[in-house]
Amino acid sequence: MNVLLISPGYPADMPHFTRGLAEVGARVYGIGDTPEALLPRLVQRCLSGYLHVRSLWDEEAVIAEVFAWKGMATIHRVECLWEPGMMLAARLREALGVPGLDTERTLPFRNKELMKRKLDDAGLRTPRHRHADSIAGCWEAAEEIGYPLILKPIDGAGSMDTYRVNDREELRAVLPRLHHVPEVSIEEFVEGEEFTFDTICIEGRIAYFNVAWYRPRPLIARSNEWISPQVIALRQISQPMLTEGLEMGHKVIEALDFQTGFTHMEWYRKESGEVVFGEIAARPPGAHQVDQMKFACNFDVYREWGRAICWHAFEAEISRDYNVATVYKRAQGHGHIQRIEGLEHIQEAYGEHLVWDTLLPIGAQRRNWRHTLVSDGFLMLRHPDLDTTLAMADDIGCNLHLYAG
Template sequence: MNVVFVEPAFPSNQRQFVRALAEIGATVIGVGERHVDELDDQLRGWMSHYHQVPTVIDVGVMTDTVRWIQDKVWVDRLESTIEAHTMAAAQVREACTIPGTSVRTAWLCRDKPSMKDALRAAGVPTAASMAAESAAEVHAFAESVGYPLILKPRSGAGALDTTRVDSAAELDAALGKFGAQSASSIAVEEFVEGHEGFYDTLSINGHAELDFVSHYFPNVLEAMRNRWISPQFVATNRVDSVEDYQQLREMGARVNEALGIGTSATHMEWFFGPKGLRFSEIGCRPPGVGAWDLYSAGNDLDIYREWASAVVNERITTRPSRRFATGIIALRPERDGQISGYSGVDDVQSRMGEWVLDAHLPSPGTPTQQVEAGYMANAYVRMRHPDYDVLRGMLDDVGRSVHVHAS
């Protein structure tokens, strides 16, 4: 099978998709923005051809490139795994008659108000929401639904630029921020109280063949707004034994069907609180923040290879062992500037080292990144343990014990 893979070199884990495709026997044609000389020998070796383009999100450029490739070889699949690339990739598939995620599905998984309209019509419980193109529309929605509200870009990934407002004054300030960013339309939704997590699948023809459940501590919006918090997310190994997760699985299946998700990785966020289980949003692509690496480490499988097998052969080869719960804790510097050192690392290593998967501790002198940049922006530790509750406690211990100093 000949697979065109979009942007094989950046971010760094993109190479794992290329590796996995090559290992199961696919012929990989890479299309990306970097010059071929910037790719290392191993990455180049996994591809039969690499084609540089000015940008992978220009539909015209990508369509011309794929048609040029089609003049040389038959193209069976065109795959992208980055949120910002999914819509352009879907449009190119349609223009070049290549199977895969449709434009409709890509649109519904990118445009949050349209996504929720489609899911409400299918009976999936979601927060009240709308797409607003004026401040007056937002204020009218606020009067109808009440506060708190959540404002976010209509398309995108992660918590960046997602804002909670609790009053009319805060709403005006937030609208000013979006206006300064020249946002012509934003998503506005009811704030849903509850615990937040995500449900990730590898789906084949709409059915979740592999699935994983992770929990945020604390919820993302709080974590990305408070420097003193060392946030974490934990992938549970109790997916098959806790009855409540069956409700989540059923929701995921209904979402797949309503949005037309076929053979693809998915990343679905959810809340559970006083109103029960509520859908938040979904991406038709793998999760970020190294979540797939945690799933592989906890389940005795290579999820990248399973993804490649799903794309090429429409089957998986390994079931999750659920042997370990896995998690990551982000360690924030005490202030912005340059990292000057660490304390508590040796203590944690001596007490819990056997359960540490890896740690990222940037060298002194490294510039810090903003808290809003996410879980892997500065320092972090990743761990696993057979007992989910024990792992939670160990991650909390790391957050209390390890300190990132900056000057």
Template sequence: MVFVVYVAPNYTENALRFIEKLAALPDARLGLISQEPIEWLSSALQYRIVSFQRVESVFDIAQLLPAAKGMKERQGDIHRIIGAVEQVQVPVAQVREELGIEGMNVETMLNFRDKSRMKDLLRAAGLPCAKHSLAADVAEALHFAEEAGLPLVVKPPDGAASQSTFKVNSIDELAAVLSQGPPSPEKPLLLEEFITGTEHSFDAYSRAGQHLFYSISNYYPTPLKVLQEPWIQWQVVLPREVEAPEFDDIRAAAFRTLDVLGMQTAMSHMEWFRRKDGSIAISEVAARPPGAQFTTLISRANDFDSITAWVRLMIFGEFTPPTRRYAVGAAYLRGQGQGKVISVSGLDAVNREIGHLFTDVKIPKIGQDKAPTYEGEGFIILRHQDTAVVKEALELIVSKVQVRLG
């Protein structure tokens, strides 16, 4: 029975799903490295973890490597070490290299983690992506703005999930963002052309450089727009017709992108745009499972367990491609105002009309704190064989369900 190590900064709801799937494997022993005490896990889950090490920061290789070495001394060779969080991918790869553990190396992970480096590689390969510049000082940032034009998107080169991302429409707005955290050689900022169009994702499972399965999602509206407008309830639709000709261009570009970046064995999450003229542009790619309930959406669309599939792919190299059976959508229930949840209305009416389509529901609780992200305080996931039915149902939800904060 192989010994595998999972790296999880915190025990978020999503992290627990991954830990539980790993701990349930009958043919693997699980070690866990985390910043939080093991006592915070359920006793049943603690029982299934054969080795645990707490560290102050899983992102610090000086702490992560000794923790992994200690587990190796106690449990024997580490068959695989993995993590699902974007920010752990490079330190986990460093541990792999130091201990001779199979998996993608540091250079490859940097291709996915450093968004400026990623775009340099894509542009050199002739793949469509936004114009960009990595600014090491304010002057470089202002020069790119003059050269590329406005509006622009400003973000850290190693960001994830639209964190610390800003749209600037003028030089004054850019200067204001730069004044909050001036770029430096040690901490540069990535500036990108702002693309007008629709935003989507392309999620794939790959093994030894072969891309075995993919899923496409449509965002309504773009995450950056949702960040800017706190009243918007975000929606995501996974159309059933992923093999339709309208996706031929992104399918070819996405697979080539993964090849250029050096993808071997992993699940990847790629965000891309379709401009108003019909052309596409790759935004960025992560070599890890997606967040925001996307693993659940992919599971429901294909009637399989996407997390267990990722786990077995990463540990044993096993993967059986599923068949797309449904269109699936999510409406993210986002509270209006500030403070805590004080009321949730419209659920009964929506449930009576389309409740038979629901697969997963998280209703915001009275007294719950305002969520820190645009995903909101809850969600409703639904599915149907017809993509149009899913879209209409999501529109009904966001028009009738209201979460109020106060």
């Protein structure tokens, strides 16, 4: 099995997806705009070949370079787990004649308006929505949908360039911030808790799924620097609170005709109990949520994804033993990390439950919290009991502090 993998070294978890493919017996051929010598060592060890291109975003040039690549064997799969490269992957599949999502089936995963129209047609509950490519169109859609509403890029990822708008004055203030976005999706704002439904699928069958709970919702976390966002991978997936959301997730996969690979869906549960679709991507979640799955269920998620891709098989025994919480921290101040307060208490109190610490060290340059959920690092912990997990996560959120200057 020869797999062409787009951008094998980026984002941060891509080296492990590369490893996962290699460990199940695939020959992995990478393609990217990073020089091969600068790829992570893990990636270099796992690749059977690598094509360095000037730009991944010149699709015609990339396709031509792939066909001219003398070091590449016959390709059986083309994979991409990074949102911006999804359409390139689809075009390469069509050009090489290999299975997987083609451009027609990829579009609904990239175009939020088309996505919701297809799910509307399938009878699923989506937010009221319209798309607009002009200021006048935004005003017209806002009047039709009503306030509060959400504005987001029609092909965006995460909550970048996403705004809640409560009235006409806020819309007037937000529109200039979206001047660089050619087309937006305008949606009803759904008040409720936000969850994920993440899957590894094999020929349309869900072989594994994960449910995570955002605390608070990403839009709120993206709007307030003082918040320490949490993502909780839930152990008890059979609880009534989740039942209708899981049913919706299965129906979404079917309606969009997704076959084999990873998906990441977000959905809402209103106080009334109604569930509403959010959006879905044909890729895994980011910010190390795949690692959460590993710590929650005790199997190598990267390797089993590789097995699903290459051999249409899933061999891991899934044991949902833990809730896993990731608490992302943002330093106070600007510049370099000067001190960390509260970490000794956290380590003493919860040391046996902490599974991963990526907090920036003293002297490191603080990251831009608006550009990455990981921010200035995170602590990941696990515990079988949800209330205990949440209490530990809240303690970290409130009493662990990083200071920059």
